[in-house]
Amino acid sequence: MFTGLIEEVGRVLRLEKAAHEGRATRLVVAASLLTQELKKGASIAVSGVCLTAVEVAPDSFAADLAAETVARTSFARIAEGTEVNLELPMHYGGRMGGHVVQGHVDGVAKLVSLEKVEGGEDYWLRCQVPAELAKYVVFKGSIAIEGISLTVARIEETTLTVAIIPHTYEVTNLKSLQPGDGMNLELDILAKYAEKMLKGEAVPGAVTLEKLVSEGF
DSSP states (O other): OBOSOOOEEEEEEEEEOOSSTTOOEEEEEEOSSGGGTOOTTOEEEETTEEEEEEEEETTEEEEEEOHHHHHHSGGGGOOTTOEEEEEOOOOTTOOOOSOOBOSOOOEEEEEEEEEEOTTSSOEEEEEEOOTTTGGGOOTTOEEEETTEEEEEEEEETTEEEEEEOHHHHHHSSGGGOOTTOEEEEEEOHHHHHHHHHHTTOOOTTOOOHHHHHHTTO
16 A cells, blocks of 8 residues: 655666566666665555565665556556656555555556646646546546646546646656656546445445545545
């Protein structure tokens, strides 16, 4: 479980392509802050994708990417030098500063623009959301873009707008993106649970919506 509060921006050192069909691609990321705590076999969110560290060094770590992960995330566009947002799982009992982020990407949004607010210091980020996912996006609702916990400022059909404060712009990979780039999108898990419950569908192993609310989620 993550919160969507980015702790470090890493840089892709290399992608080691699988030698044989069916084998995973290995992603190696330069990072020096989170690697002090990261352990082999532990989870880490890389631009919003929950991965398992298979190798950890003082200034880098490696994780394996299944073909399905590459196909369904913005990892299809990454290359040597690409900046990625990093976050370790939240500590049990820790503060929930963002919102519930699982690291399970629902789809890839396309960056339309990232421009400063006229006369201000903040930015407007506009992106195109896959049509089948737009129904889960609501005004003032939570959403994770590239692993960053953000609040929806506007949704017009499939065009999503969020406000980016200067701090977020400076400490994430957003400033390195260009219009047309894919960005990992994770919807609010509560919206998906609520949809199933309203349809009367069983959610195997799921807690009730009332229980989630009572526990502060």
